[in-house]
Amino acid sequence: MRGLGERPFPFNPETAVIKISSIHENRPGAPAPLSFFLQKVFCMQEFAPAFPHEVSIRIPMHMVDLGNVIYHSRYLDLYHEARDHYLDAADCSYREIMEKNYHLAVADTHIQFKRPIRYLETAIIRTRIAWIRNRSLCVVQEMTKDVNGTLQLCNRAEFTLVCIGPEFKAIRIPDTFIQRLALFQTSA
Incomplete structure (x- = not known):
């Protein structure tokens, strides 16, 4: 459970890109259904x-x-x-x-x-x-x-x-x- 005032998830665009690419690499041959994740990460303003x-x-x-x-x-x-x-x-x-x-x-x-x-x-x-x-x-x-x-x-x-x-x-x-x-x- 997150505490008051904490971010809903760690947000750092550079780290997020690394995480996205590592997720995609772990799923060889699979389509990249990460649009929802991308939307969650990149459409949030803090x-x-x-x-x-x-x-x-x-x-x-x-x-x-x-x-x-x-x-x-x-x-x-x-x-x-x-x-x-x-x-x-x-x-x-x-x-x-x-x-x-x-x-x-x-x-x-x-x-x-x-x-x-x-x-x-x-x-x-x-x-x-x-x-x-x-x-x-x-x-x-x-x-x-x-x-x-x-x-x-x-x-x-x-x-x-x-x-x-x-x-x-x-x-x-x-x-x-x-x-x-x-x-x-x-x-x-």
Whole structure:
């Protein structure tokens, strides 16, 4: 199982070419049905681990449990809200996505809880794109809080989002969307 923030697979075009040729050499006389592998390797954009967007959210009463800390499932709501702000800042508003009749569905989620955040504390959520493929992308988010002038990491999440069409099947992410996200992410 890979950890948070790790690449889905090691990506180095030079090494990938070596691996592809060695796979092909191990299959003498066989056709080269490696187009799927090539597509997976060469159509993925990875980004530096910079967080180009940050949003602050004061924690309301309806998000906390009897222990006065954010109820664990509410972290997903906060991260979703921060992703919406990120998309707006990247000129890829979710309203525009829905108007074009596609959606970004959460396919996989990993959250590491480190410290609690309490009622009326301000959560600072930083968002970045880790990688984009043809039909999916990975969003990494960190939630921190200010403790005596020092930001403390409270939890970290990684979401794999899949672009789906009206039939709820995976479709290609529109190129304009990818370009806007890549431009915003690399401008950090």
